[in-house]
């Protein structure tokens with residue numbers, strides 16, 4: 001049975017890396033490579049189009065659409081091409097990938113102004129529905145960054161989003177294979193920092209990537225993400241790597257609810273799952289540092305949909321989590337109007353005043 005009327009994964013990587021050659025060049029045995037080796041190696045690799053596997057999985061699990069995200073080493077162009085080839089299946093967000101590449105190659109130092117200029121240009125093409133994954137950052141920086149310095153950088157990108165009336169994704173969470181630091185993406189360890197931006201930019205929708213849980217079992221970042229979403233109308237949470245219990249708390253909170261949640265599984269990142277039956281949670285995504293790198297395409301959709309099966313919410317709520325909220329925030333084309341429970345103040349103005357009432361007699 002299909003789990004919802006219109007299913008959208010809002011966090012998908014359709015590009016993948018063949019890391020073997022890079023390991024060979026660096027004289028690293030692939031079987032002995034660590035996640036840190038991988039993180040460093042893929043920055044210099046060219047990603048390939050992994051959409052055949054993605055479309056196969058979309059068929060398997062009845063996923064109607066995906067929001068494509070670039071991550072380090074991936075290109076906006078390849079995602080834009082995929083959107084052009086499959087406009088019914090994909091939309092894409094963009095990030096400052098060329099600015100990052102030039103800094104990595106030693107061609108131009110990274111600045112937030114250069115990143116903003118690149119994102120501005122990409123959004124002006126009309127080919128992208130937002131900015132992500134995360135807010136652009138100087139991946140080469142190795143010096144602790146203060147909260148004030150980082151928020152000032154992020155404000156430059158928020159201004160670009162405001163200009164284009166689009167969505168900004170802010171990254172949260174950890175995966176454990178490689179340490180995340182305060183050098184360049186400190187907000188990933190501090191979702192509460194988003195509060196200031198949410199208040200200053202009430203007109204800009206902010207999506208917290210991973211809703212605090214990218215990997216590992218701590219709920220610390222999740223709790224912070226909930227707080228920001230509950231106290232700001234313009235903040236939304238990605239949920240795909242949440243285990244069932246985490247949905248419950250967000251769904252029953254009257255300041256969050258299904259209208260602020262979006263299914264988003266990081267498909268393509270291939271974060272492995274650890275299972276520990278009888279414990280809490282019984283399984284979760286995490287990279288295990290002592291184990292070999294995962295070579296297969298980890299089946300995140302099967303895992304995540306099974307978590308949703310455990311929920312006792314209404315199907316109308318589940319439909320919002322699985323696609324309705326995404327359709328509203330990323331302005332997706334859906335097959336029909338009135339598929340989703342109307343949400344708060346955001347009724348479609350064209351539909352206001354036209355009251356369709358289902359017949360009660362039959």
Ligand SMILES: [Zn+2]
Pocket residue numbers: 011013069071133266269
């Ligand atoms: Zn991702």
